[in-house]
Structures are given as C-alpha cells and as structure tokens.
Amino acid sequence: xxxxxxxxxxxxxxRLGASNEYGRITEAIAGAFKRWVAxxxxxxxxxxxxxxxxxxxxxxxxxxxxxxxxxxxEILGIVGKNGAGKSTLLKLLARIxxxxxxxxxxxxxxxxxxxxxxxxxxxxxxxxxxxxxxxxLGMSRRDIKARFDRxxxxxxxxxxxxxxxxxxxxxxxxxxxxxxxxxxxPDVLIVDEVLAVGDQAFQQKCIxxxxxxxxxxxxxxxxxxxxxxxxxxxxxxxxxxxxxxILDSSPSTVIEEYLRxxxxxxxxxxxxxxxxxxxxxxxxxxxxxxxxxxxxEAGGEMDxxxxxxxxxxxxxxxxxxxxxxSLRLKDESAxxxxxxxxATSMCQRPDPLYGKPLSKGLYQTACTLxxxxxxxxxxxxxxxxxxxxxxxxxxxxxxxxxVVHDTGAMRKEYAGNWSGPIIRPRLDWYSQPMECPPSA
Amino acid sequence: xxxEPIPPPLRYYGAGDPxxxxxxxxxxxRRELLFRFFQRDLLIRYRQVVVGILWVLVQPLLGxxxxxxxxxxxxxxxxxxxxxxxxxxxxxxxxxQLVSNSLRDATxxxxxxxxxVTKIYFxxxxxxxxxxxxAVFDFLVGCTLLIPTLYLTGASVQWSTVWLCIPIIAWxxxxxxxxxxxxxxxxxxxxxxxxxxxxxxxxxxxxxxVVYDLERVSTSLGPHWQxxxxxxxxxxxxxxLRWAILGTQPPSGLGLITSLLITAVLLFSGLAWFxxxxxxxxxxx
Numbered sequence: 001x002x003x004x005x006x007x008x009x010x011x012x013x014x015r016l017g018a019s020n021e022y023g024r025i026t027e028a029i030a031g032a033f034k035r036w037v038a039x040x041x042x043x044x045x046x047x048x049x050x051x052x053x054x055x056x057x058x059x060x061x062x063x064x065x066x067x068x069x070x071x072x073x074e075i076l077g078i079v080g081k082n083g084a085g086k087s088t089l090l091k092l093l094a095r096i097x098x099x100x101x102x103x104x105x106x107x108x109x110x111x112x113x114x115x116x117x118x119x120x121x122x123x124x125x126x127x128x129x130x131x132x133x134x135x136x137l138g139m140s141r142r143d144i145k146a147r148f149d150r151x152x153x154x155x156x157x158x159x160x161x162x163x164x165x166x167x168x169x170x171x172x173x174x175x176x177x178x179x180x181x182x183x184x185x186p187d188v189l190i191v192d193e194v195l196a197v198g199d200q201a202f203q204q205k206c207i208x209x210x211x212x213x214x215x216x217x218x219x220x221x222x223x224x225x226x227x228x229x230x231x232x233x234x235x236x237x238x239x240x241x242x243x244x245x246i247l248d249s250s251p252s253t254v255i256e257e258y259l260r261x262x263x264x265x266x267x268x269x270x271x272x273x274x275x276x277x278x279x280x281x282x283x284x285x286x287x288x289x290x291x292x293x294x295x296x297e298a299g300g301e302m303d304x305x306x307x308x309x310x311x312x313x314x315x316x317x318x319x320x321x322x323x324x325x326s327l328r329l330k331d332e333s334a335x336x337x338x339x340x341x342x343a344t345s346m347c348q349r350p351d352p353l354y355g356k357p358l359s360k361g362l363y364q365t366a367c368t369l370x371x372x373x374x375x376x377x378x379x380x381x382x383x384x385x386x387x388x389x390x391x392x393x394x395x396x397x398x399x400x401x402x403v404v405h406d407t408g409a410m411r412k413e414y415a416g417n418w419s420g421p422i423i424r425p426r427l428d429w430y431s432q433p434m435e436c437p438p439s440a
Numbered sequence: 441x442x443x444e445p446i447p448p449p450l451r452y453y454g455a456g457d458p459x460x461x462x463x464x465x466x467x468x469x470r471r472e473l474l475f476r477f478f479q480r481d482l483l484i485r486y487r488q489v490v491v492g493i494l495w496v497l498v499q500p501l502l503g504x505x506x507x508x509x510x511x512x513x514x515x516x517x518x519x520x521x522x523x524x525x526x527x528x529x530x531x532x533x534x535x536x537q538l539v540s541n542s543l544r545d546a547t548x549x550x551x552x553x554x555x556x557v558t559k560i561y562f563x564x565x566x567x568x569x570x571x572x573x574x575a576v577f578d579f580l581v582g583c584t585l586l587i588p589t590l591y592l593t594g595a596s597v598q599w600s601t602v603w604l605c606i607p608i609i610a611w612x613x614x615x616x617x618x619x620x621x622x623x624x625x626x627x628x629x630x631x632x633x634x635x636x637x638x639x640x641x642x643x644x645x646x647x648x649x650v651v652y653d654l655e656r657v658s659t660s661l662g663p664h665w666q667x668x669x670x671x672x673x674x675x676x677x678x679x680x681l682r683w684a685i686l687g688t689q690p691p692s693g694l695g696l697i698t699s700l701l702i703t704a705v706l707l708f709s710g711l712a713w714f715x716x717x718x719x720x721x722x723x724x725x
Contacts, residue, residue, distance in 0.1 A: 094560065098720070103452045187448075
C-alpha cells in the first residue's frame, strides 16, 4: 500500500469577528513579511490538544492537530456535524487554503469537486465552458479534446453545445458541469457532499462515479451527511468533531459512534403536573421514542436496522377507567403513514391492559415499530388517548419527531437513492427455476 | 496497482519558495489555463458587441484625436521635438492604455473570480496575468495603427533602432507584472486599492509623457528633476519607445538605470509578496 495523502499535525484557525481586525494595509504587509522570517508566537500552543474549546484568544480553530494518512485506492468517508471541520479539511487538501500549522502532502494529481461548474461563465457557450472548466479542474487541452464527445454525450445537451450557458436550463448547466468533472481522472479525488444536492438521478451519478474511481485504484475523499453512501462506498471513515479527529475506523464503526454521540433531537417529552395535557380522567406525563434494543436512553436518532419503541406514560385520575392508546405517524410532508392502537385485533400479541378497568395511578403503554421498516427520513409522532379505539380525549399532534438513519444494512448491493418511498420494509422475495415455460 | 513504473513523490504544499520563484514554474505548467482565462476574457469582452474587435483600435485612436484637437484649439505645442505630433501622441496613448488597462483589469481579477478562487486551486497569479495578456493583446492590435499614421505623416522611421522596441515593450510588461502582483493581491484583502486605482491612473497619465513628450518638459524640469521624472518606469519606457521609432530624445542614462532598478525591485518584491498573500487569499478575499 502506498500512502497518497498525509496530513501532519494540521491545524487551521480563523479570526473571529470583523475582517478589519487585520488592521492597516502597511501592518498587514509588514506582518506577513515578519512571519515569513519568524513563526508567529501565538501558534506556539497549536495542536497540542488543549482539550477545552475551539475558541482561544479570539481565534476559532476549525481544525486542531489533525493527523491522517490515506493509502492509495482507499475511499475515505469523512463524517461529522456541521462545523466539525469537514469542509475546512477538504479545502486544505484541495490546496485552496493553507494550514495554520502542520503540513499537507499529496501524491499525484489532485482533483477537487467542492462545487459543480466552478468557473462556468454564462456568456460562454457550452463548448467553450467545457474547455474552460476542464482547464480549471486541471485537465490539459488534449485530455479534454479526447474526452469531449463523451462529456457532451454524458451531459445530453447535444444541440445546445454552441449556445451560451446563460440560455441553458439550470438542469442542463449542472449536467454539463458534472460531466466535465466526471471525466477528470485525478490520482486523488476530493468530493464534497454539496455535489449530491441535485436531483435523484444526479446524486446517483455522483455516487456511482465515486465507486468507479475507487475501483480504478484512485484515492477518494468524500464528505457526506448521507451516512448510507459512506457506509456503502467507503472503505474507511473518520469522524470529526469540533475540529478534532475522534475516530478513524471502518465505516460501520464510525457511523455507529457518530450516531451514538451526536446529540440530535431529544427523543423525550415530559410534562410537569400542572401543564400536562389532560382530560377529566387522564393526564399525560411523558412521551418518548428510542431505539429499543440497547440503551434506556431516549434519543431522536434511530438506526434503520433497529426496532423503534414509542412509549406514552399517563396518569389515571379516577378508578375504573378504560384507556385505549393510539399512535399515528406522519412524514415530513404531514402525510399519514400509519395509525395503530392497542386494541387486541390490531396487535401482534394482546395488550394485557387493553379494555381492562384501571385503578388510579401511573401507567405506560409502548408500541414497537419493527426494524428495517421505515425509510431514512424524519417522522412525526402523534398520540391519542381515549376510551375506545378512535376516541381522542387527549390528542397530542406531532408531539415528537425522530430521524431514521440509513446505516447501510439494506444497502449492501444498492448505493443509489432511496428517497421518495415513505417506508422501506424488508419483504419476502423468492425466485425459483420453473419446470416448464409459463403457458400462454 | 499503478501502471506507472515510478509513482510521483508525496509533495507537501507550499513548502519553501520564499522568493516566489517556484510559482513561475507553476504558471508555466498551467499555461494552458492561462491561455484559457485569456481567451475567456477576450471572448466575454466582445460578446454582444457589434463593432467587436474594432473597439481595440477605436480607443487609442480616439484618445489621440482628442488630444490632437485639444492642443490645436489651445494653440500650444505639446511636443518639443521635430517628430509629428500624431506619432508622438499615438505611441504615448498606446503605451498608456497598456499600463492602465492591465492594471485596471488585473487589479479586480482575483476579486471578480472569488467564486473560483475559493473553490479550487490553481496558481492564482494566472488570473491577473490573464488580465495583463488582454491588455497586451489590445496593445499589439493597436500598434497596427502606427503603420498608416507613420506613413501619412511622412515620419522618418529609425530603422536601425526599431528592433529595440521589443525589449522596451518587454520591460514595460515586466513593470506591469510587478504592479499587478502587488495590486491584485492587495485588492483582494483591501478593496480600497480598487477605489484608489482610478485616481492613481489619472495622476499617472499626467506625470508620464503620454500626451506630451520628454523634450517639452526636460528644459523646464532641469537635470535633477528630470532624473526623478525618469525614475518613473512608464516615463522612461514611453520616451525610449519614441526614441527607438522616431529618433526623439532618449531618457538620460541615469534615469534609465534608476527606472530599470525600480522595475526589478517592483517585480521581485511583487512576486514574493504574491506568494505570501496567496497563502491567505481564500481566507481573506
């Protein structure tokens, strides 16, 4: 294995506040030449792992003492929340910005796709822009010429080739820009997830292209919020948090850790006695959602391959109350996905307290959604309590939301897009040879 | 598995190169992109323009005609030599437009292409250089105006020294490179530069022998002031060019050396500074 990317104790800081902190023009020039002679003393403690804050003495440390090596042919996924330093890392690798401390080394030609269509000019024709954009990306004229027909075919803009790009639809411009990038064949490719903001077909093209490059033995560094593509494309992943490298391991381990440690939406809603939603007989105290398998800790982030447990805790205020709980799930566009109650015929096994008169006290009803059932999206929970199924003495509409993350458990064979369907159940499939051809 | 027998070495970015000379090699490596930028600037300039490339000729010609008319109306002579004034002013205008166009285009180049500079790496010097190339292109096209003008005025061209035009123009271009290395990068950090430039250029036009010639001012300046006057590389360039073509008064030896030295200092400090500025450009642009 050959090392193709090396980050040696790399830090990057930005000045907080207004940019006029740099002072007068003369000071800036003098300061720059001074640093040229002697290092800046304020960097003395950079990267030695001061554990507390990213903000020190008016500087924001976007990256702090990063140590990373990438071998040839690896597809490295970089995960982390917004502001964790992912984009800064890519920009350092792409040489757009220089590290404050440390050094960045790369073997061979670097291609960076931090944006589609960098340098496209609206006044120029498609043909002229292909040459211009290709040159900016680092292709020689001969490279572009050799691939020109393939680029144009791929972009499907045929008759518009000699029309100024300003007359293109936005989709056409993006297609053309992407196909130029797709035929860039660098030794190290740096891709930002911003690429994946196009339509579905476009995202799919990006993902497949990255996979293809990895198979060709090129090194790919990919920043993504789409954990599914990290899980399926990458051979290795790193987890960045607050400018530091937290974990460097296999994609599945990194994703697991990322999901566990990222404090997402709270998965629990509690009420005090006074402001709790109530009726004459009932009072709701708590609604929670959690991944049912391991922890008892509620969180709004779910793995797609774990069951999800939704629970409601309520107080019965008078004796002999009969209580039926019902659950409704909605997706992000408020489409109802399911409605279910604990009535016996609607359950996999009878709820022992269903239809039973309850005495005063605290009760909990829980419903478990199977694993590999929902898609990777956000879902909203509505809860209703009443005497019979369909009653809504107390209705809590969209009281909690949770996010299901695609861990890649169902994506071993398919890296493409799955958005659109609301649910993604695992179903029973079976193929067999047939004895004789189907009769007409 | 790599098909190349020897893999390229692991290179660390921006290591060394304190004098900014390595970036010249980088510029050379990416000369195709330089040409692309130049081509783009050129194409964009004449899109949706009816007269097209003729604008390049109209600008110096109109400039020259205006000053010819002005001095005719005023009844004063702007030229102290025997050379015909149209030739004198046309050479001055062509040179001045080379300097002012290149400085103007190049100074804004990094800021105008901010969206490219912050998204991808290439030697940033390419952008101001492309602006300069456009100005040089205009200059060379504009020089064709000299042929009919020299012919019509019946000027006696100094054939033995005309070849010296080439090093003199090269000198002027090197001076422009020094200026734009400073100005474009400073403008990226301090937009004041862009605002101050038009005033500086206006001033520069009058402290350089653009619409008048050296003979006209040398007597009233006296030898000391003339040396200071000639320390301005533009003044020396224009005077030298006129001397090479028309055989008018050349700049003094001392003035020539001073202005050459100033050009060299400007060029090398400009390249070194650009290297320094380049490292913080994306952060501060």
